[in-house]
Amino acid sequence: MRKLYHLAVDATLDVIRGKWKLSILCHLGNGDLRTGELRRKMPGISQKVLTEQLRELEAANVVIRKVYNEVPPRVEYSLSPRGKSLRRILLAMSDWGRCLVKEQQEAGKDVEILNQNDEGFRDS
Template identity: 75%
Template sequence: MRKIYHLAVEATLDIIRGKWKLRILCHLGNGPLRTGELRRLMPGISQKMLTQSLKDLENAHIVNRRSYNEVPPRVEYSLTERGMSLRNILLEMSDWGTALVKEQQEEGDDVKILNTNDDGFRNMGNEDK
């Protein structure tokens, strides 16, 4: 079936939407990680959800999966060039969200950001990490 987007931004959101994908991208922005390392960095994610999210990102050519011929088997995930090209978009979204939450707090809303560390987005494609 053919996909039709009404707006181009929908194509971007189609790839990165979901509870876990942005967190995965942020962590992989700091460098390649194994599945177990990703799970430790994201308490609450099930193995099934992590596997599915990584597969979705891999199918979109955002994440690269590398298998090593070792015993026990070792699999490592990293960002592709396309994945690293999301850097500025994700940083802008992060900055926009920070400003929004600050405004909401000033208006008396009970809202907070649990983790303000977006270094993974900042490090995407930065060889001098």
């Protein structure tokens, strides 16, 4: 089936859209992680949703899944070169969001950013 995007940015958003995908990408930006490690870093995500989001990112060639031939099997996830190329974009989005929240706070709105750590979006 042919997929049509009205704007090129829609293709980018198609890949990163999802409640947890940006958090996953940020955490993987700090290094390879196993599924359990990712879950501990993201309280509130279910195993099912984490697996789905990782599979979608892997299908988009943004995340690499490496299975080690061990018993029990060990699986690690890392950013692919395509995933690493998203860093600049995601860092700019993070900076933009930080400014937006600051403006809203100055206007008296009750809004905050729970996790200010965007190191995973920065180049290592």
